[in-house]
Amino acid sequence: MESLSNKKKVLEQKPLSFMERMYLPAIVKGMGITISHLFKKEATVRYPEVEREFSTNFRGMHSLKRDENGKERCTACGLCALSCPAEAITMIAAERKPEEKHLYREEKYAATYEINMLRCIFCGLCEEACPKEAIYLDGPIVPADYLRKDFIYGKDKLVEAPLEMKK
Amino acid sequence: MSTQVFYFVATLSILFSLMVIFAKNPIHSVLYLILTFFTFTVHYVLLNAQFLAVVNFIVYMGAIMVLFLFVLMLLNLNKDTEPSKSPLIKIVGVIAGGCLIVTLIGSLKAASISSPLILKNPGLGLVENLGKELFGPFLLPFELSSLLLLAAMVGAVLLSKRDEVEA
Amino acid sequence: MDTGFIIEKFILVVVIFAISLVIAMYSTYAERKVAAFLQDRLGPDRAGPFGILQPLADGVKMFMKEEIIPTTSNRWLFIVGPGLALLCACIGTAVIPWGTPVLIAGKTVSLQVTDINVGVLYIFGVVSLGVYGVMIGGWASNNKYSLLSAIRAASQNISYEIAMGLSIIALLLMTNTLSLKEIVAQQHGLNWNVWYQPLGFLIFMVCSFAETNRAPFDLPECETELIGGYHTEYSSMKLGFYLFAEYINMFVSSAVMATLYFGGYNYPGMDWIAAHWGPTWAPLFGTAIFFGKIVFFIFFFMWVRWTIPRFRYDQLMNLGWKGLIPLAIANIIITGIVIAIIEKF
Numbered sequence: 001m002e003s004l005s006n007k008k009k010v011l012e013q014k015p016l017s018f019m020e021r022m023y024l025p026a027i028v029k030g031m032g033i034t035i036s037h038l039f040k041k042e043a044t045v046r047y048p049e050v051e052r053e054f055s056t057n058f059r060g061m062h063s064l065k066r067d068e069n070g071k072e073r074c075t076a077c078g079l080c081a082l083s084c085p086a087e088a089i090t091m092i093a094a095e096r097k098p099e100e101k102h103l104y105r106e107e108k109y110a111a112t113y114e115i116n117m118l119r120c121i122f123c124g125l126c127e128e129a130c131p132k133e134a135i136y137l138d139g140p141i142v143p144a145d146y147l148r149k150d151f152i153y154g155k156d157k158l159v160e161a162p163l164e165m166k167k
Numbered sequence: 168m169s170t171q172v173f174y175f176v177a178t179l180s181i182l183f184s185l186m187v188i189f190a191k192n193p194i195h196s197v198l199y200l201i202l203t204f205f206t207f208t209v210h211y212v213l214l215n216a217q218f219l220a221v222v223n224f225i226v227y228m229g230a231i232m233v234l235f236l237f238v239l240m241l242l243n244l245n246k247d248t249e250p251s252k253s254p255l256i257k258i259v260g261v262i263a264g265g266c267l268i269v270t271l272i273g274s275l276k277a278a279s280i281s282s283p284l285i286l287k288n289p290g291l292g293l294v295e296n297l298g299k300e301l302f303g304p305f306l307l308p309f310e311l312s313s314l315l316l317l318a319a320m321v322g323a324v325l326l327s328k329r330d331e332v333e334a
Numbered sequence: 335m336d337t338g339f340i341i342e343k344f345i346l347v348v349v350i351f352a353i354s355l356v357i358a359m360y361s362t363y364a365e366r367k368v369a370a371f372l373q374d375r376l377g378p379d380r381a382g383p384f385g386i387l388q389p390l391a392d393g394v395k396m397f398m399k400e401e402i403i404p405t406t407s408n409r410w411l412f413i414v415g416p417g418l419a420l421l422c423a424c425i426g427t428a429v430i431p432w433g434t435p436v437l438i439a440g441k442t443v444s445l446q447v448t449d450i451n452v453g454v455l456y457i458f459g460v461v462s463l464g465v466y467g468v469m470i471g472g473w474a475s476n477n478k479y480s481l482l483s484a485i486r487a488a489s490q491n492i493s494y495e496i497a498m499g500l501s502i503i504a505l506l507l508m509t510n511t512l513s514l515k516e517i518v519a520q521q522h523g524l525n526w527n528v529w530y531q532p533l534g535f536l537i538f539m540v541c542s543f544a545e546t547n548r549a550p551f552d553l554p555e556c557e558t559e560l561i562g563g564y565h566t567e568y569s570s571m572k573l574g575f576y577l578f579a580e581y582i583n584m585f586v587s588s589a590v591m592a593t594l595y596f597g598g599y600n601y602p603g604m605d606w607i608a609a610h611w612g613p614t615w616a617p618l619f620g621t622a623i624f625f626g627k628i629v630f631f632i633f634f635f636m637w638v639r640w641t642i643p644r645f646r647y648d649q650l651m652n653l654g655w656k657g658l659i660p661l662a663i664a665n666i667i668i669t670g671i672v673i674a675i676i677e678k679f
Contacts, residue, residue, distance in 0.1 A: 023653075027642055034372045034641040044376040194473060198411075201466070221455040229462025230492055233469065237488050240473050240481060294452060294512055 059122045061139030062115055064159040067105050072159060073134035074113065075106035080126035080135055088119035089126060106132070113158060117142045117151040173213055180206040193239050201232045218294045346447055350427050358581035359389040361632055365581075368636040396574035404567050408474040415471025416568065416575035422464040423582035429453040430589050431515045433599045433621035437613035445621060446515055453514035454502060457590055458495070461545055464583065465491040468547075468554060471576070472564035483563035486647070487554035490544055493654040494551075498541035500662035501534045504669040505594060518598035523605070526597040533665045535595045537658050542587040544654070547580060549639035556644055588631035592624060599624040 019025055045052045054060070065073050076093035094111035096104045103109075126135050145151060183206060186199040204227045211220035301309050363378065363386070370377030378385035403412055433445040450456055465488050472484025505527060509517045521527055528535045544551040555563030562568075565576045592598060599620035608616040645653070 027638075030641045031637060034637065037374055038371050040374050042371075042376050043374050046376075198470070217450065217452050218455070221452045221459055224459040225455065225462050229459060229465075230495070233462075233465055233488050233492060236466075236469055236473075237485055240469070240485060 059124050059127075059137035061117075061142050062120075062126070062135055062137050062153075062158055063139050064113065064155065065134050065136060066160060066162065069102075069105075070162050071103060071105040072109060073105055073132045074110045075108050075132055075134070076110035076113075077108075077131065079129040079131065083125045083129035084120075085123060085125060086119045086121045088116045088121075090114050110155070113155050115153050115158065117153055118148065169213060173210075176206050176209045176213070180210070193242075194236065197232060197235050197239055200235075201228055204228045204232065215293075216297075218297050342441075342443060343447060346443070346445070347428075350432070350447065351424065354424060354427055354582055354585055355578075357585050357628075357632075358578050359393070361581040361584060362392060362577070363389050364632065365636050365639075368633065369640050372637070372640045393574070396571050399570040401570040401572070402567075404476060406476045408476070411470050411474035412567075413572070415467055415474055416565075416572045416579070417467075418470060419464065419467025419579040420575045420582070422460055422467060423579040423586065426457055426460040426583075426586040427589070429456050429514055430586075430593055431518050431598060433624060434617040436617040442613075445617070449513055449515045452512045454506070454512045454517070454594070457514075457586075458499060458502075461583075461587075462491065462495055464545075464579075467576075467579065468564045471568070475564070475567035477567050479560045479562070480564050480566050483554045483560045483566075486560075487547065487564060490547075490551065490553060490650065490654075493651060494541040494544035494658070497537055497654060497658035497662050498545065500659060500666060501537035501541065502594070504534045504662070504665045505531050507666070507669050507673055514593055518593055518600065521597035521600050523600060524597070524602040526595065526600070528595040531595065531665075531669070533661065534669075535591075537662050537665070538595070539591060540653075540658060542591065543635070543638065544650070546583040546587055546635075548584065548635055550642040550645050551650060552639075552644060553647055553650060584632060584635050585628065588628045588635070589624075591631055592627040596627050598627075 067073050076091050078091065078093075081087075081089040081091060091110045091113045093108050096107050096109055100109075122137060124137055127137055142151075180203055183199050183203040187196050187203060190196040190199055204223065208220045208224045208228070211217075211223060366388070367377040367385075369375075378388040381387040381391045403409055428447045429450060431446040431449070435442045435444050437443075468487040469484045472480040472487070475481070505517075506512065508527070508530060509520055511517060517527075543549075547554050554560075555565070557563070560566070565573050568576060599617075601620065601623045604616075604620060607619060610616075611619065
């Protein structure tokens with residue numbers, strides 16, 4: 001069939017010429033290449049001590065954000081759970097009591113908020129669905145663990161630290 | 168000291184050669200044969216024939232027996248593949264064995280014990296002397312035997328080569 | 335034979351044995367490090383500073399692993415195999431002259447275990463015997479892959495032994511002796527054999543790659559075709575023995591190459607050193623130089639391993655029988671003619 005892109009390369013298999021059959025010139029050339037790598041800088045990052053920088057659009061562990069007064073932004077509308085293609089998010093909403101006004105921004109808040117990190121595919125759709133700008137996938141890589149139940153992250157792990165502690 | 172070593176090694180030689188015959192598994196037979204050749208090497212060393220010892224070591228133990236082992240390993244000899252022997256073959260075998268024993272005893276009787284070629288010239292087995300002997304007085308037989316080996320080699324190559332017309 | 339002689343030789347044997355084991359141990363570490371550096375990586379660096387305790391960790395791991403002997407295998411031969419491989423690898427060191435005699439505590443000590451007058455042939459014998467370890471182990475495993483690997487090892491070793499022997503004959507035409515001690519002594523200063531026998535050295539080196547089953551001729555253990563090769567069924571320290579035997583073989587063949595072609599303990603300016611440093615330190619310095627050459631060759635083995643891909647089996651046999659053997663014979667003829675001409679005039 002005729003190639004449309006003109007990128008097709010026909011590989012020709014000719015019998016080796018005398019020089020090629022001697023192997024030595026090619027071997028010497030190859031050894032030159034490998035020895036030159038002996039003096040090149042290694043590409044290794046010594047991971048636990050040194051961490052490689054993530055790219056700017058990296059999506060890692062989720063964090064539930066607070067507003068400028070340290071109140072939790074999430075209002076438990078459930079849009080993130082609805083948008084999640086992997087069904088990883090679940091939550092229980094509760095009504096804010098008057099004395100909790102300094103803790104939650106809206107009158108309705110998430111009493112529990114759980115993300116199953118084994119289900120999550122880190123697509124970022126929850127981030128886009130959120131009307132309150134409450135969830136962002138800006139954390140590090142989710143660490144390994146031994147038990148499945150330990151991968152269901154609750155609010156204790158997800159909500160970002162209060163403002164006072166951050167300072 | 169030397170006599171004791173000789174008797175010890177000679178006993179081992181006989182023991183291992185008997186094991187070659189009595190071993191059920193052909194691979195074990197070959198391994199015992201290798202040990203037998205090893206004891207022969209020791210005998211050569213005791214006779215101060217170092218070159219012969221090493222050549223026996225390299226050629227018989229290191230090359231020929233490896234090929235024997237090679238072939239036997241490929242053959243996959245099992246009990247059920249062994250052809251049953253008819254009584255006629257057994258009788259022929261007994262007669263042939265008996266003839267061999269008679270010939271051996273006859274030749275042993277005829278041979279005189281005292282032909283101490285080695286003792287007359289203790290350095291005969293060293294490389295230099297051996298070479299001078301081979302390429303001096305024994306030049307013709309030496310070259311003839313090498314021709315014989317060459318003929319065998321050419322024959323082997325010819326046998327293993329596929330027929331051009333057939334292919 | 336007096337007791338002092340026996341004690342002296344005994345100490346020498348133990349020291350050489352220990353050194354070859356330690357070098358083999360650290361060859362495993364060096365192999366990984368060299369591989370890493372040639373591939374822009376770091377290699378093992380967690381056990382101790384720069385990872386120098388890695389061989390110990392590997393050894394402990396090998397000993398702690400579960401030992402599995404397949405039920406259908408021939409138990410006795412299965413155990414003999416790795417032992418034989420290691421033994422044959424170790425006894426090759428006996429005839430190598432590690433240095434000139436050293437004066438220690440008012441006594442001149444020879445640094446060669448024994449100088450038999452067929453030293454070169456002895457090395458050949460030991461090398462040719464080494465294949466039995468592989469063959470017996472491969473057969474006793476009762477595994478098709480192991481058996482195929484054992485057969486490959488045998489045919490490869492026999493084929494390359496011929497070219498190796500022929501390349502040595504050209505050297506022996508020049509040296510007129512089979513004793514390694516004298517061959518080294520003839521290469522005083524920079525008068526190394528490699529200048530006279532470059533082709534012979536090249537053939538010898540290629541053959542020693544094949545004899546030690548090292549890449550690019552590591553067909554007996556090529557994992558894409560044969561899983562693990564002859565040691566597929568082996569585990570624990572028996573596997574360790576096989577791996578160790580390979581590295582000791584590499585050490586011994588490096589030593590033989592350095593001895594036969596690169597002047598052993600000889601180096602330019604050795605007379606000046608011998609005159610100024612005295613009879614104890616000058617020979618030891620020569621030995622150090624010898625070990626430097628050995629280490630270079632071991633590095634070379636690794637360098638080649640991480641550069642050249644594995645040969646195909648038919649290419650291996652073609653190279654051995656149609657390439658190296660005719661070349662080695664041509665080398666013998668040329669050497670013979672040149673020596674005859676020189677002797678005539």
